[in-house]
Amino acid sequence: MSKMKTGGQIVWESLLKEGVEVVFGLPGGAILPAYDDLMKYEYPIHHVLVTHEQGAAHMADGYARATGRTGVCIATSGPGATNLITGLATAYMDSSPIVAITGQVPTSLLGRDGFQEADVQGVSLPVTKHNYLITDIKDLADAIKEAFYIAGTGRPGPVLVDICKDVLQASIEFEYPETVHLPGYRPNLNAPSEDSIARAAVLLNEAKKPLIVSGQGVSIARAEKELRQLAEKANIPVATSLLGIGTFPATHPLAISWGGMHGEAYTNYAMQDCDVMFAIGARLDDRLTGAFDTFAPNAKIIHVDLDPAEMGKNITIHTPVIGDALLTLKMLLPQVQPNEHPAWLAQIADWKSESTDRDIIAQETDELVAPYIMRQLWHATDEGDATVVSDVGQHQMWEAQYFHHTKRRSLLTSGGLGTMGYGLPAAIGAQMGLPDEEIWVVAGDGGFQMTMIELSTVMQERLPIKIAIINNGFLGMVRQWQDVFYNKRHAGTPLFNPDFVKLAEAYGIAAKSVTRKEDVYDAIKEAQAHDGPYLLDFQVEEFTNVYPMVAPGKSNADMIRRPMPNMEGEE
């Protein structure tokens, strides 16, 4: 049999070689030859037709974060490809492995501003780990092979392959390459130096107030078990970054929640007061650290990261450890001595109990607020046996505060870019990758409307996704900033919302509004029992704000705290 294949065939056969089972996309002229080959040759790859290409990129991202496998999205040239950009930037900031395949105008028309030409390689350059423009069919298979290799190894990230239409239509003898030749990319050299491990071990062994800060790198390296061994062996409390949620069970006695702008107060106190910080797989961005020069002022910081460029990028590091999180922990564990740290743990327990007293849930009110809903959701999912995909805003922070994640990769959220509209499409991707998982979208009324058009994709694929809209009638998080920094002038933040229940019904999705606290748990149970997708429109108190809050550019020590019960605000 001839091994001659068209460019379109090469795309699908290469994807098959990479183990791809599902792709998210939407066709157009330039990519059409590839779509035609998909049907003509009946390749066993499931194509999920999206409503908007931004959704395709978020779906590939959600698929990747939920499964750990590289997600794939496809779009046509020009507007199709530019619609992917927000999703690529989101994935880039959060190190999520995606391969994006885009059609491009034929090589003969490149650079001539023909119909639907956009410089997609140029536009995507700063938001991809790498990208390709393929003008010759002999480069196609190599590029796809390299794209998957680059996306999924080292610090993962999105890679885009832009393919000219005539390349898709041309033919060549096809053989999928066995190896890649990338002299400038050596992700396999990722063991930390013995030296740096020894130095880290001494610091940890001598610490009086040690603290682990765990980030998503731990989950990418699948090092959750070893992280727990380290914490338990030396009795070191574990805080996480927002993306690190799920790397350490939130209900573990040594767990001290997540830190930063809306992190728990006791977590921030612990970060500020520790004498040795072991930050692993977290890039220490400004939302976690507060003002850089005020972060953890008493700590010798050990920073473990695969990416040498993260060392000292924002924060002055005492001991850099450049290496994979799993290898690092495995090398470190035998060198770390058992320890108790009773005084330090008691201090943290004190801070924690003060935080608990101020907890919004401890305050008696009949009003329906998101923290209560998130806690009920946690109970209803057998205390966290579900994957939650949150959108961006106040509800995102409340989800992270009140839903105690105990499973690895059980929170998917846009941390670095903070992309509203991420939630629903990312959940679709996650559910495609994990068909048996209970998946909840937690979205604000603002962000949900940015990508709610993907409800049609939910129905088309018959996905049993459950959606909780935290409907406060505002772009809440921005309104909160206006409340705090702009004298409560609510410019551009009140929302004019549709009837979300009717909207869901228009798509054929069961839905219900919830306005009273006492109905929350039952409504969640009803959604869970429903065979298929379900939307809950939680109409919550409008003006509730998220605490604690660290103002941008301020120290984590300067938190605006939630007022104590029965006290006027001390904001």
Next chain:
Amino acid sequence: MSEIPMKRHTMIAWMEDKPGVLNRVAGLFRRRNFNIESLAVGHSETPGISRMTFVARGTDRDMRQIQTQLDKLINVVDIQDVTNEPVVMRELVLVKVQASNGNRSQVMQIVDIYRASIIDVDLDSMIVQIVGPEDRVESFVKLLSNFGIAEMVRTGRVAMVRGGKSEKQVQMETAVLGHSNGNQQ
């Protein structure tokens, strides 16, 4: 807070000679707000690998960022900060200087002293060329400016470490040749 000292650094980067590589490098400089004073690119001794010398200004942190961020570009094979190495640095400059019968000989004298050369002569101007380290080039140009400079072009600094091949270079070459990069899946 005390002032963080800013320094000038000379770096050499080796990169795969592929379309768009320079765009990637330039894009990174811009996006990360790196302060680049000069940049010169051309072929290296290894086919398929081009070599870029650039001069950057900033704090030690900035320099580490420039190095590590550039190194992350897939097409950048290696990068070296040679500021504190024994290096030969050169720059080539062409100057079109105003020179008529009255002062031509003065210009020629300066050219002679600086071991520069005259490339082209016209009635009221001449093009002179100088190759040298920056300070010599600077003072030469400054002297010529007294006569009036009509046009000038500078290539930017190129640099090479003295002595045999560094260990890093050897490593890089093996990597390029694909002997030891081990990128197998």
